[in-house]
Amino acid sequence: MTHRTDTHPDLARPDAGAALFSTWRVGTPLRQREAVEAIARTWERRPWPAGGLLGYHVYTGHDASTLLHYSQWRSPRDYDGFVKAHRQERVDEIDTAVPGVERLGLGRFRRYRGLARPDETRVPGCVVIVDIEFERPDPDRQRAWVDAVVDALESEPRPHPGGISAHFHLSTDGTRVLNYAGWESAQAHLDALAAPGDGIGSATDQWRRVQTWPGLKGTTVSRYDHAIGFVPDRG
Missing domain, CATH: 3.30.70.100 (Alpha-Beta Plaits)
Known part of the structure; x- marks a missing residue:
């Protein structure tokens, strides 16, 4: 199952073979809050999507317009499997709740x-x-x-x-x-x-x-x- 947490991630955990960063532009502080709430509903109502996903965290930008997404994976292949099987349904549900999200790109890091x-x-x-x-x-x-x-x-x-x-x-x-x-x-x-x-x-x-x-x-x-x-x- 999926567990919600307010604890910051452990960025130094040794089993994380891939770190993904992406930014969404949502436009206003209200839409920031609405997008975070939509993400929470979408993730909490579903089982944990992949054994290779170690954690997923969302941050609100001090520019009052953006969200940062950070996820840790055992390997890049685990993320690619998530994209094929689970990502789109989650994106669709969030976009229905908060239309007009502008996704500014995904960065793959280690x-x-x-x-x-x-x-x-x-x-x-x-x-x-x-x-x-x-x-x-x-x-x-x-x-x-x-x-x-x-x-x-x-x-x-x-x-x-x-x-x-x-x-x-x-x-x-x-x-x-x-x-x-x-x-x-x-x-x-x-x-x-x-x-x-x-x-x-x-x-x-x-x-x-x-x-x-x-x-x-x-x-x-x-x-x-x-x-x-x-x-x-x-x-």
Whole structure:
């Protein structure tokens, strides 16, 4: 059966072989709420759709217009099986309840590495998605850039206390890196952005290297609240 949860996902779970991110544009705060409610009804009334689906979570964008969807799978093949057998009926029911949802695309990723203090117990009050795009596919460059970011974070002389965690994902097409970052609050993230310098981080050689990386095409930053999650009922 399907179990509804308010608990944030464990992004570092070792059995997750695929991470999928997608964004819907729904237009208004009211339609955000209506879409989350429609998703909840659609999922709760049905059995858990696939043994390879580990968890599915929905987030409301601070732009008051979008929803972020994040799901963990044992493998990409498990997701493809879900699409063939179960996805369309769920999409149709949600679209009937909230017509006009604009689906902006699906990104296929795999988590590469992350950062969090071993004694960290805070629950993120805000999830920040940093989406980095490169000029052309290059898996080696993806990994090298993330390694450079981790080096910059670990050597940061003045880390912002509001940062909780960072989980770096590599797109399977070799063109993007997505950082799912947990922050204490949206204001903590805004304060970190407003500090002297170019974005998060001090004016160190490590951060300059990250920011001037060859082939870096563009970066988008979006803030979200965790709205709802679904996991298989283990009972």
